[in-house]
Amino acid sequence: MANTSDIRKGLCIKYNNDTYKIIEFQHVKPGKGPAFVRTKLKSLTSGKVIDNTFSAGHKIDEVRVETRKYQYLYNEGETYHFMNNSDYTQIQLQKEILDAPDLMKEGETLTVIVRSEDEIPLAVEMPASVILEVTHTEPGVKGNTATNATKPATVETGARVNVPLFINEGDKIKIETDKGTYQERIKS
Numbered sequence: 001m002a003n004t005s006d007i008r009k010g011l012c013i014k015y016n017n018d019t020y021k022i023i024e025f026q027h028v029k030p031g032k033g034p035a036f037v038r039t040k041l042k043s044l045t046s047g048k049v050i051d052n053t054f055s056a057g058h059k060i061d062e063v064r065v066e067t068r069k070y071q072y073l074y075n076e077g078e079t080y081h082f083m084n085n086s087d088y089t090q091i092q093l094q095k096e097i098l099d100a101p102d103l104m105k106e107g108e109t110l111t112v113i114v115r116s117e118d119e120i121p122l123a124v125e126m127p128a129s130v131i132l133e134v135t136h137t138e139p140g141v142k143g144n145t146a147t148n149a150t151k152p153a154t155v156e157t158g159a160r161v162n163v164p165l166f167i168n169e170g171d172k173i174k175i176e177t178d179k180g181t182y183q184e185r186i187k188s
Helices: none
Strands: 012-015 018-028 036-043 049-055 059-062 064-075 079-084 090-093 109-114 121-125 128-135 152-156 160-164 171-176 179-187
Touching: 018 121, 049 059, 090 121, 109 160, 152 171, 160 179
Parallel strands: none
Antiparallel strands: 012 018, 012 059, 018 036, 036 049, 064 079, 064 109, 079 090, 109 121, 128 152, 128 171, 152 160, 171 179
16 A cells, blocks of 8 residues: 555556556645645546545555557557567557557557556556657748747648648657647757
């Protein structure tokens, strides 16, 4: 049994007969009253995100997990196929347990979180950022750069991202996977 002082981003816990992953947390110590921890929890079975507040010292039921490296192979509709990098076994996961399926490129290595007791995959962790090529975007209008103007762009995985006006088709861009936002252009 752990308590609220052990809460960290990525921790998997049992809560309300479900397994949740902590995606955000904040320790709050108000001037009046007891301290508490405000959390944002993502269900690893349904993908639903809920907000919850734990009082300080509250006991939480931690779930033992292992992380393994898998290579993303391809998807068929809502089913995504992955291969274990160490023993070459393949698994199939549903779209709802993936954090950012529209930013996954075939052949990319990802981290899969597996529950230790029954070997069931719980979640797929993306790298902090991915580099993708822009396949379609409208040309930027000259002289329209007084503000931080952006335009929509489609990348090679089919995801749509808002990018600055100077980005053209064929450019490689770095995208932050947590928010799905443009970070920088990659010089080749």
